[in-house]
Amino acid sequence: MTGPAPAREVHVSAAVVTDGNARTLLVRKRGTERFMAPGGKPEPGESAGSALVRELHEELGVVVAEHDLTYLGRFESDAANEPGFRVIAETFAVTLDPASVSAAAEIAEARWLTASEAAALPLAPLSTEHLLPLAWA
Numbered sequence: 001m002t003g004p005a006p007a008r009e010v011h012v013s014a015a016v017v018t019d020g021n022a023r024t025l026l027v028r029k030r031g032t033e034r035f036m037a038p039g040g041k042p043e044p045g046e047s048a049g050s051a052l053v054r055e056l057h058e059e060l061g062v063v064v065a066e067h068d069l070t071y072l073g074r075f076e077s078d079a080a081n082e083p084g085f086r087v088i089a090e091t092f093a094v095t096l097d098p099a100s101v102s103a104a105a106e107i108a109e110a111r112w113l114t115a116s117e118a119a120a121l122p123l124a125p126l127s128t129e130h131l132l133p134l135a136w137a
Contacts, residue, residue, distance in 0.1 A: 010079050013052035014039035014089040014126065016072060016135045019098050023112040024135040026127065027059065030108040034080045036124035037131045038110075039089070048090035059107045062100050069094050072134055080124035087126055093134070 014037045017025035026035040038059055042051035049066040056062050069092035079085040103110040113121070115136045123132070 008085045010082055010085050010087045012039050012041050012087055012089050013048045013055065014091045014131065015052055015056060016091060016093045016131050018095050018135055019112055020095055023114055024132065025096065025101065025110060025112055026118060027107045028109040029106050032081050034122045034124045035111065036080055036127050049092065052092055058105045060101045060110060061104050062096055064094055075126060075130040077125040077129050089126055091131060
């Protein structure tokens with residue numbers, strides 16, 4: 001008798017990035033259509049916070065200290081770009097100056113959006129179900 005199929009999970013560190021003016025930052029990776037919170041997968045042995053610091057630097061060109069991140073919790077949703085997978089995100093909040101952010105690496109677009117502007121875009125489930133409500137609470 002076999003047990004249940006192994007969980008198909010993607011573990012990430014995600015950022016709820018705001019600018020202090022009721023806008024949040026969403027990104028779209030090259031070759032995809034859905035916008036999502038910035039972040040990415042931790043490397044082996046890397047903490048969730050240090051992974052996010054690295055990803056924000058690689059993808060957006062910003063330098064953030066790990067102590068500037070505020071832990072929001074662990075959230076789970078269907079993965080936006082990996083069909084059949086669940087994304088499990090260790091999530092942090094950070095406020096950035098929009099002038100310091102520029103799309104780099106695999107990021108095709110980085111947009112600062114209000115709640116109504118974001119609602120008009122294709123969004124990742126993690127963003128719609130958990131992260132954007134936190135950004136605009």
